[in-house]
Structures are given as C-alpha cells and as structure tokens.
Amino acid sequence: GAVVSQHPSRVICKSGTSVKIECRSLDFQATTMFWYRQFPKQSLMLMATSNEGSKATYEQGVEKDKFLINHASLTLSTLTVTSAHPEDSSFYICSAINGYYGYTFGSGTRLTVV
Amino acid sequence: AQKVTQAQTEISVVEKEDVTLDCVYETRDTTYYLFWYKQPPSGELVFLIRRNSFDEQNEISGRYSWNFQKSTSSFNFTITASQVVDSAVYFCALSEGGGSTLGRLYFGRGTQLTVWP
Numbered sequence: 108g109a110v111v112s113q114h115p116s117r118v119i120c121k122s123g124t125s126v127k128i129e130c131r132s133l134d135f136q137a138t139t140m141f142w143y144r145q146f147p148k149q150s151l152m153l154m155a156t157s158n159e160g161s162k163a164t165y166e167q168g169v170e171k172d173k174f175l176i177n178h179a180s181l182t183l184s185t186l187t188v189t190s191a192h193p194e195d196s197s198f199y200i201c202s203a204i205n206g207y208y209g210y211t212f213g214s215g216t217r218l219t220v221v
Numbered sequence: 222a223q224k225v226t227q228a229q230t231e232i233s234v235v236e237k238e239d240v241t242l243d244c245v246y247e248t249r250d251t252t253y254y255l256f257w258y259k260q261p262p263s264g265e266l267v268f269l270i271r272r273n274s275f276d277e278q279n280e281i282s283g284r285y286s287w288n289f290q291k292s293t294s295s296f297n298f299t300i301t302a303s304q305v306v307d308s309a310v311y312f313c314a315l316s317e318g319g320g321s322t323l324g325r326l327y328f329g330r331g332t333q334l335t336v337w338p
Contacts (some may be wrong), residue, residue, distance in 0.1 A: 141325060145264075150312065150330045198264055204323050209254060209316065212266040 109135045109205040113213025120191055120220055128186045128216045130201035139205035140184040141210075142176060145198040157184055191220040224248060225315050227329035234303050235337050242298045242332045244313030250274075253298045254323065255289065256314040260331070264314070277291065290323070303336045 110133040120126050126148075130140060139158050143151040155171075157163040157178035166173045173195075175187040187194055200215040226245045234240045246255065257269040270280060272289050280287045284301045300307055313329040 147332075150328045151326075155323055156325060171294065200264070202266075202326070209256065209271050209323055210268075210326060211270075212258075215266075216266040217264065 109133075109203075109211040111201060111203050111211045111213040112207065113216060115216055116214060117217045118219070120218070122220055123190055125187055125189045126191055126218060127150055128188075128199055128201075130184050130186075130203070130213045130219075132182045132205075132211070133204050135203075135205050135211075136181040137181075137205075138181060139183065139204050140178055141160055141202040142174075142184075142186050143200045143202065145200065147198075151164070151200065154186075191218070193220045196220045222328075224327040225313050225329035227311075227313055227332050229332045230330070231333045231335070232260045233335045233337065235289065235304050236305060238336075239299060240303050240334065240336075242300075242311050242313075242334065244296045244298065244329060246294050246313070246315045248294075248315060248317050250317045250319060254316040256326070257296075257298050257314070258312045258314065260310040260312060262309070269298075269311075282318065300334075303334075305336050305338050308334055318322050 112131045114129050116164045142154045145151045145156050147206040153166050154169045155163045155165045157176045159178050159181050163176040194217050201211045201213040222246050226311045248267045253274045255272045259267040277289050286299045309332050310331045312331045316323050316326050318324050
C-alpha cells in the first residue's frame with residue numbers, strides 16, 4: 108500500500124537551533140502534503156498545506172517564518188522548525204493524499220527542544 | 222464551531238466488553254468523507270475506515286463495526302469483545318467537498334480507550 112516515510116522519528120535539539128523533518132512518499136506521488144502538530148493528549152492540528160511546486164498555505168496562527176515548508180518534488184516535503192524553543196516541543200506528523208485510503212500518514216516526529 | 226465532536230474523552234472497559242465510540246460531525250456540504258483512525262502509544266495513525274456521504278450502509282470488519290446515520294450526523298464506531306490491544310486513542314475525522322482531490326481533514330479531539338485485562 109501507499110507509504111509515507113517520515114524522519115527522524117525522534118529528535119532532541121537545543122533551544123535556538125533548527126530542525127528539519129522529512130516526509131517521503133515511497134510508492135506514489137504526493138501532490139498535496141499536510142503537516143500537523145499534536146500536543147500531548149490533544150488532537151491533531153493542521154499547521155499547513157503544501158502543494159508540489161508552490162508555496163505552502165498556513166493555518167491561522169502558524170508562523171510561516173518559523174515553520175518553513177518545502178515541497179519541491181512529488182515525493183518529498185520538508186518541515187523546518189527554525190530557532191526552535193521549548194514551546195515548539197510536540198509531535199509533528201505529515202499526511203499525503205492517495206487514491207484508496209484517502210490519506211497516508213507518516214509515522215510522526217517527536218521533537219523535544221531543551 | 223467544532224466540525225467533528227467526540228464527546229467521550231476517555232473510556233475504560235474490561236476485556237470482552239463491547240464499546241461504542243461516538244462521533245458527531247457538522248458540515249454544509251452534500252459530499253464529504255468520514256474517517257476513523259487509531260493512534261496507539263507509538264503515535265502512528267492507523268487507518269480504520271473511510272465512508273463517503275452517499276453510502277449510509279453500515280459496515281462490519283471483524284470485531285469492528287460502524288454506524289453511519291446522516292439524519293443525526295453521526296458516525297459511531299463499535300468494538301465488539303474488546304481486547305487489551307484495542308487500547309489507543311481513536312480519532313474521527315471529516316473531509317469536505319467531493320472534487321477531484323480531497324481537502325484537509327478535520328479531526329475530533331479523540332477518545333482514549335483503555336481496555337483492562
């Protein structure tokens with residue numbers, strides 16, 4: 108079936124540094140990728156929608172300069188958390204649209220900023 | 222307003238009990254899709270079912286069954302003879318519109334199901 112590979116699965120970084128999260132669609136073309144953030148015991152909140160070759164659309168309240176999304180190819184989308192701070196610590200998960208299931212989710216990245 | 226409401230935050234049952242997870246949605250679109258996902262402690266989302274708005278037929282898959290009722294805007298999920306491995310957070314989600322591609326997903330807040338041995 109359709110697979111989205113997300114890396115890294117866990118990352119710890121120092122406050123002020125940047126972290127890049129990658130999502131690759133392994134056996135299908137991901138024209139559209141969604142990026143979510145999930146705080147403990149909460150639901151998934153959509154951060155942004157990216158379409159291959161164009162700028163991402165960010166949800167209200169999400170800082171586009173802080174959460175940089177690049178979707179330069181049909182199989183790769185990246186989320187870079189710039190100048191990370193402890194409040195950015197969260198679970199980040201990507202999702203791509205595919206034909207049968209509707210959406211295929213990555214396995215998620217647990218970011219801890221210390 | 223919440224597009225997807227999961228009123229049950231936490232449910233605890235003992236193994237072999239049946240349990241129903243409620244989901245109420247809100248949309249003005251006539252074409253939409255409803256989903257259920259399971260999220261175990263590892264965090265990965267596991268797809269359980271997709272339903273389109275024109276298909277109200279209930280579905281059964283092993284111990285899982287889904288009751289879709291447009292009249293009450295509900296899409297409830299029942300686990301029969303629950304098992305410890307069913308312990309997870311379950312999310313109901315809605316995607317609106319029926320164009321050539323799906324739109325964003327709206328998630329409910331999730332229901333934490335704990336099944337005790």
